[in-house]
Amino acid sequence: MKMFDPHIHMTSRTTDDYAAMAEAGIAAIVEPAFWLGQPRTHAGSFEDYFNGLLGWERFRASQFGIRHFCTIALNPKEANDPRLSEEVIDMMPRYLQKEGVVAVGEIGYDDQTDSEEKLFERQMAMAMEYGLPVLIHTPHRDKKQGTVRSIDLVKSMGFPEERALIDHNTEETLPLVLDTGCWAGHSIYPNTKMDEERMARLVKQYGSERIIINSAADWGISDPLKVPKTVDKMREMGIPEVDIETIVWSNPATFFAQSGNLNLEDIETRPNINQTELFDGNSVLRGQTPIVES
Amino acid sequence: MKMFDPHIHMTSRTTDDYAAMAEAGIAAIVEPAFWLGQPRTHAGSFEDYFNGLLGWERFRASQFGIRHFCTIALNPKEANDPRLSEEVIDMMPRYLQKEGVVAVGEIGYDDQTDSEEKLFERQMAMAMEYGLPVLIHTPHRDKKQGTVRSIDLVKSMGFPEERALIDHNTEETLPLVLDTGCWAGHSIYPNTKMDEERMARLVKQYGSERIIINSAADWGISDPLKVPKTVDKMREMGIPEVDIETIVWSNPATFFAQSGNLNLEDIETRPNINQTELFDGNSVLRGQTPIVES
């Protein structure tokens, strides 16, 4: 089964991960701009990071036949330094017009401070201006309250609900999101947050409409194969194939296609891998026997 | 056997890698500052990168009982923008006084341009001023010439040869390095550059004195377990244990101890791992069952 991991931070992952993901059937990914484990102190770091998402990371993915898209934003964890946030916000319009960018994100709340809210709102407005969907991160701490506040902001701004994906849901927040027109993301983690079995139970209870799952793998203990592993668990628990495919392919594809930068027909076919050229000591493939497809 | 990987870019590797490395016996690592696959365009990006090496990455390693050291430098691949290089060089003294910094590096040649040479020389002078060793990257292209020029620079500056580690050697460059008082590093890569068997043959021919091996694992196809795998190959080919231990432990430890920031007695004992505190959705260990050692 062809799968889509709509939230994974490949910048912090290895080519071994890319190879394993491709092998497991993952054909397309979205890498949201987030933080890197430690706050950055310069806007220039964000520029280099965004350039990396749109250049180097996209190329790394292509070497394994995986289509790489990204979202661009100032994340809430780094939204509290006013000097830095102004500069980052100023550079965003340049990036929001690029073809690999399928949403504004991750935006949302972390500590639920006033400055987070201000930047959340400003970036929602930018998404409206550039006709892009938004990927909304919900906080780890005080999650339910953060989810309610996020939904309230979507509604009060008149943001089109079908273009908002509210992520990292749990048993308690999912029904709140499904009561709106927003999409509901779930991050499947090793041993914590949401796991495969709990996810499968939620699908049994709520169905597949507007339900999305992801691995959110990054620099922490996480697993880039959580989407395929959850597929296995859903099968084991008797969820129909059509629902599984909706959740791990059609839903994320349809959601991000709203950006105009993800073509549903294009992503149905895997891009050709051409690794013949990669013999350089500095390329991802350092002289390994190349895979060539015609 | 306790092992030291003296050249590995963990910023681009996962916690799965840390776990596998610790399991294989790797107890200490050096992460040299290098580039990230794509040139950075702002000095602020370097500041955030250096801070990451000394903060976040060191913490990640500690969670797996691995001691993390780093080297600081403006690498030759990014040494050609004069605006950027001046700013980065200006910030280096602040970092060279920090306790986790065991050398100036990676410095050296990439395209072997004049601006690379100028920055190579300036950073060698800084290493002399701050009493630090240097880690010298040799180029992929025109490697032999680049190695000869690097050795010439060490000699012409009167840099103490025992404090210079010339890296990425091959069959052709190793004898040139051993003819000096410098140390010779070797990067063991999957399928290319130096491999386990060729390395073992070099050890048979040249012995273990001033010989160092590393994985140089990073964002490309590379293998963070190349040091232990080369140990296996050396054993298989009958190299005495004492030589193996010299190469994968004493040599790198002795070399970097010259910085004054790596204590040979300290690193003999593995640091206690205390993972009990790591339940945060944002820490490396997201609620996994903690490992506790007393």
Place this chain on the structure above:
Amino acid sequence: MKQHLHDLLRARAGGDALAWLEKALAATTPPVHHNTLLGYYSGASRRMGKRALNLSQQEQARGETLDAELALSHWGADEAARALLLLTLAEQLPPEEFAELARRCYELGDSREQESWLRGLGPLPDCARFLASAVDACRTNIIPVFEAIACENPYPLRVFPEANFNQLILKSLFNGIALERIVGLEARLNASLSRMSDDYVSEREAAGRTVPTDIWLVLAPHIAGEGLVRVHRYLSHEDPAHRYWAALGLGHHANGESREALRARAALEREPRVKAALDGALARMG
């Protein structure tokens, strides 16, 4: 405090280290070369060592007259030297220049430097001006850095607004950090914190996961309705740690609603530590 730190270091450091320290302190005389100062701030770990100060009884007593809540005994020599350096700078520089340089010490610090900086915040003059950095430090994933601001540190108690203080408590719970380590927690209990903690317990229970046993200390005081029923349930939990902290938390409850539940439990309780907590809570209610 400056004098005290200086004396503590003089009583411990060797000649080379002290000579280095005096050189560093001399560099605080204006005009101050910022990069030089940043170098000294970094160099402290290497030059002064990281051994804990381990105060004598007399030193401890003197420290307590200066600031009873500062855990100086656990500070490393390098950390004391860094705090001394900043205190000296604060006297020498105009306030704005000092604040700017102090912030750079934090921003450019490795973990140990950041920990030192956070531990040393309280004694700085007008320390509230560094609130933004201290709050930012709470976002870190580097647990020792988080602990440096959250644990055994009076700064959050004295300076953090309620919302930031509550986030700090919640993050401590997430990270398995014992709430006992937070200075002055009982003085900062509030209704929002009870509500947030209660939501967290609901989330954990819905996910079929365990709950930190000491959460009741911050959850119980301002809870009502179903939340209070749940605390009463944990008051009879098979894990005595739950019973202990539930009793302690209920002792801070704003009204007497829990008196019956505490009495009923006290009649059954066999564990001496829990029994004492139950009795203590009942006594608080009068």
Place this chain on the structure above:
Amino acid sequence: MKQHLHDLLRARAGGDALAWLEKALAATTPPVHHNTLLGYYSGASRRMGKRALNLSQQEQARGETLDAELALSHWGADEAARALLLLTLAEQLPPEEFAELARRCYELGDSREQESWLRGLGPLPDCARFLASAVDACRTNIIPVFEAIACENPYPLRVFPEANFNQLILKSLFNGIALERIVGLEARLNASLSRMSDDYVSEREAAGRTVPTDIWLVLAPHIAGEGLVRVHRYLSHEDPAHRYWAALGLGHHANGESREALRARAALEREPRVKAALDGALARMG
């Protein structure tokens, strides 16, 4: 060239795309808002599409009168639009402002934008001022970006100093890029390049690895001594590709030292393509 690109796009793009293009071109009238221009530069892929121009015979002929070495037929519509935008800007802005904005288009570009920029460098007025960026592009690991400057692009031939040109050739060899794709290679052969290539072959052989078959084209022309002996050895290699490129390279050899070796091989050679190369090389030597 500007007019030509504009005509090519008009002949291909739909109404919406053309309307967008005219708006983008109108934005080049001073005072130019740089961020707006950067937005247009990015937007070209989405608005104009990425289909290759595929020139008609007539269009091809016209293009060749303007620049015989530019591979316009392979450019995407977005790339032509980007080149047109920069050419128009160059006419509208003072040189320094233009250069600064053009550089930002490169630095902030995603891979496709950077590729477009590099391919479009040659036609820009005073294009040598962008040498530093073009050389920097050669450091990339993103192979399509490297190919955009190295392959089917006359810019390195015309502007790169010898050292940079040689690095470009070596990197092409490392990356398995056919040297035939480098425009004007035969005009830029040099002694350093032969020496560097010879060292590379030595390194590969010492490591027990294969050697790129077309390396002889750049290695042979200025080689002597053992290096020349090695070329002669590969002139009889079992792989006809080695024999072919060795013959071609020796045809460019500065002196006649190889005449005997070429004749001897020509007498034995059965492969028509290699035979033709041997005969050609001998003919060049006269």
